Amino acid sequence: MKSATSSSKSWFYPTLWKKNMARFWPVWALYGLVWLVALPLNLMTNYRISGSWSGLDEGANYFANYTVLEFAGEPSVILSAGFAILAAMAVFSYLYQSRSVGMLHALPVKREGLFLTNYLSGLSFLLLPAVAVFGLALLAEAAKGCLNAGALGLWLGCQVCYALFFYSFAVFCAMFTGHILALPAFYAILNGLATGLYMLVSAVLRQFVFGFSGIDGVERAALWRTPVAKLIDKVGATQEWDEAGAVVLAIRFQGFGYALVYALAGLVLAVLALCLYRRRSLETAGDVVAVSWVRPIFKYGVGLCAGLAFGSVLYAWLGWNLPQGAWTLLLFMLLCGAMGYFVAEMLLQKAFWVFQGSWKGCVLLLCAMTAATAVMELDLTGFERRVPDPDRVVSLTLHGPYTAPYDDGRAVRLDTSDPELIRLVTELHRAIVEEKDAIDRDRSHSGDWYGDVTLAGGTVLRDIQKAGSVQLWISYDLDTGAQVRRRYDDLFLTADMLADPDSAAARLQALINRPEVTWYGYFPADISGWKLVDAYLTVTDDGQQWAENAEKYGEEYADRYAEEVQAGRAAVPQEGWDDLLAAVQSDLKAGRIGRRYLLDDAQRQTNCYYNDLELTFYVPEGQAAGTETALAADSTQRANRDRTHSVTITVQKTATDTLAVLERLGLAGALVLRADLP
Template identity: 50%
Template sequence: MRSATSSCEKERWFYPALWKKNMARFWPIWAVYALGWLVALPLSILLNGRGSGDVGGMPYIQHFVQSVARELAGLPTVVTTVCFSILAAMAVFSYLYNSRSVAFFHALPLRREDLFLTNYLSGLSFLVLPVVGVFLLAIPAELVVGVLDLRGLLVWLLSQVLLTLFFFSFAVFCAMFTGHILALPVFYGILNGLAVGLLVLTNEALSAFVYGYVNVGRLEDLCLWLSPPARLVQDLHVDHVWDAENILTRIQFRGMGTALIYALAGLCLAGVALWLYRRRHLEGAGDVVTVSWSKPIFKYGVGVCAALSIGQLLYQFFAYALPEGGWTLLCFLLVWGAAGYFVAEMLLQKRFWVFRGSWKGCVALCLVLTALIGVMELDLTGFERRTPDPDRVVSVEVDPTSTAPHDSGNGNIFTTDPDLIRAVVDFHQAVVDEQERHEEREVYGFYEVRPLSDGRRVDVETAGSSQVTLRYTLIGGDVMQRRYYIALDETSLADPDSSVGKLSALLNRPEVIEEQYFPAEREKALADGSLQLTSISLPVVNTERGEYETVPVPADWRETVIQALKADIADGSLGRRYLLEDLDRLEHCYYTDLELIYQYQSTDSRRQEVRTNVTLQTTAGRTLDVLRQAGVLDDTHVLETQLQRNAEERETESYD
């Protein structure tokens, strides 16, 4: 049977009678949509119009009116347009999914372009006309409460129109690929989040196969753009602007540029949908996929998604019962990849027995999966062994996850210093050389109970692991990232040539430690007066009361304390980082931190605070002397080490 193409001598493009019929037939869609927004905006404004008080110095009702429309233009608009757009598309193009109705409509003296445009505008009308009506009703509602924020209402209306244009066009685009009405919302929902979902699943799979793998870098941003709801939720938000006296002056909506980009993409999708509609085979009504060239994409896509999702899920479920590793995961991927492929084939052929004619495609899919995984597991690309040339590295960021003591020095290291970059690359090379040892030893923390000289006992960490992430920025703007789990123990820490020893040496370089506690940008801000040190305090033990109390450092001693801290850091007497909670860490680190509070005026003119906590150590002689001279420490106000504190807590627990 040949596919019919209806025609008409007179080109009208739009048929009001058909538009009216769609509006009358599918009225529950636009009526519910209108009712929901009527309650959310005009009615909400009227109900809250009697509120009193203020928010950030702005009258309550003014704050509510300015914020409600802008807040609704973000996440609520994204969610509602995503849901109602697919309902509208399913309604106006429902005739394509039934053989009788599709034959009837295309037997009429109407061109396909006329049918498409009329139904497309009908679907848009379901969503656009209600919000225009709500917008017109919101204006008198605001006038009733005494605050007219026309700009905020226009922001909400524009956001509605732009997002509707994209999501409805995208739903219509999906509608052209299927002949089954139940498949349409499935395709629409999956495609809206497919890119981010595949990225997450791929990252999980590669992390199991490839040592040091983090992600695919710049592809993350592209995948976010290809997952419109996620991108819009991230970009559409409201900012509050404050003045120098912390008074809220205005509320701004951000992200309209992103909405405009998607709206333009929606127009392009509508054009492609029209092109597909003109070439659509009408006898495909009832088929899951009607576009012939997309059927192989559907089959292999379902197979890959099933392998990456269900295969990985079951691998994690049976992780403790089966050998761990890439080849075990590959078995799950192959089984569920084949299952997904055959299920897709059954949907396309509308029958269950499809194995005889489609086994070759399944074998091809399994061979491709095996080849890709084999290349990665055997490191045929050299990815696992690759380290950057220090001369090509512009900057590097090191994230050691967590080191002791747990104060402000426990942060990321970012540097452009060539000498420090070479130290990082040297550590990286040592990790690669010790790959087998780190992969085999997944130690998360091993403690021993050791006796002290006074007879008390304390828990000491003798082995563990640390996650280290490296991010290099190379000449030309390329980024190279790696993430490793480093196996730690007392023996490797004592060896300066081991990867663990080199990591410890890197973290304990004086210039690295000083940048953690006293960043160059902060020091510059202090120098130009945009940042002020407002207080320094230290919790100490009051021996007379037997409890902790916080003692402030006198204002005229603050600068002296800062200079003492920097001097102790410069010669390695303060700020030492420990990879294990070993006896050395417990003996030399005090239990409490010296707290430095800075204040500055943020871009929204509000006063903000920055806090820096420095764990004092027994070796920091200059700092301790200054604190004694300032009267913070004396015979009745003392510090206790982490070892003393832990021993006391263990003794108390034993007593209980």
């Protein structure tokens, strides 16, 4: 029914605006109180010009120059998002009761004017307190002698942008429902729907599609459609410190452009909300979904999301007792999808008995889910079988798995444009694809992954790893500019597979043990400017602590804490540092040290000593302190600041040059093979 409100031509009604401000004062008063406490009162009561007061060592200048900008980031985003929905629920609450909506639209006012007045009323709940707090904060900073109008202006600008977007988005959501409790639910769900749906679909695709890594560009697009997360990630203050990390050199505010983009999007949403309001039927008050063409989207969307989310949860909880695989997951998804569909239908029809008239739509949803599963599981698109032509690959990145020994080279990562390495990686990739069926079958392997191994001399090694699984990610950059990515989370392997040179497991182990690959686990390409300033060899107590633990607590306890038998470190004499470094580099380049093992097997136990070399370097200013491939960014930044970097590398039996230097320095006697420990 269209309203009869067409007599007045005004686009704004001051009386209604004043009534909204007076009626819903707790919303804007509470919002203003929060910022009043956070900014001017906080400055006046807790900060002084310098020194410390009330246990706080930051002065008022620090507050005015940094804390204000810090508040413009995450705290402002969260507060704006929360109070925006409260404001929208307040000023548009009349839409959700038949009596109030009929009475208000019977008045001689335009729909456009009614919408605009209520829209501006709610927006005033957020903007007017922010302006008032801005003015009070200016006075407080002036009184403290730390006036920074620019920082406060940025804070106010962010409040305006956030308010425009989140409030407009809340009003936009309000136009789709006739139930006041559905409004905050829709608002919260739609704020995180894009990222949540992407994560759900990706998780399910990893079950269905062998090697699935992600969908190019979709993750970034999903983050843009998750405004709270995007703004928290991009908007905020950063500090630039001196090399010692003691003095702040500069404070910068970043991300205001993102806030402006969302503000413009908010204006667009406000216009769309007005269009919906003009066509809104008054009889939809009380309906969960008030727009007719959205109703099928709602019920099919709820069914799909319920199937993906709750089906995955049930599969994780109950699927261990059932055959593992995509078809078992599909059964749970179909069950949960049907339940979600009928629950949505109940909400739409405001009744519990909805099966007779809506079962056909449910069948359609379940058939679509089954067809999509079949396409993915049977690889009808050829996605799983696709391996790039090595001649078309410009560069690639490979990272994973974690390997033994557990020194600084344990995390394997390779960034290369070397044609030979590219060829080897594509051959490895092709072998993985060919072994897909065996890998899928072995995912449910329930045998003993550890056991005793008897060496040729009769020595028995206990609890040696015989099977395991590794993770591998591959990303190809093609000459067309395209990118091919694959992610394999559970590549099962055994000692027998490693013994077969044509198997994927053996190819992977051979690849990660090429000298040019192992080198980057410890050092960058060029360490000519590095200077060795300290060197140690970790030493053990020859099993004495293990024997004591075994006697007191049993062998199982002793084995569990066997890694803790290292008693200390033996310093390498300074006169031997250069020779030791040259020997380590020589062995690394020849593949005699740094050898990686996919299984903690007998070969690893008989080749690796229990001893590690710990080398500390002085790094020239401006030079990368860690490897570009193996070290995390924060570790590199910290090392650049400290200008020292340590490398830990396990001594191995095949490292002839390194062992010769240790022998000459009188340290070889401290070496203990892992296989020789009790």
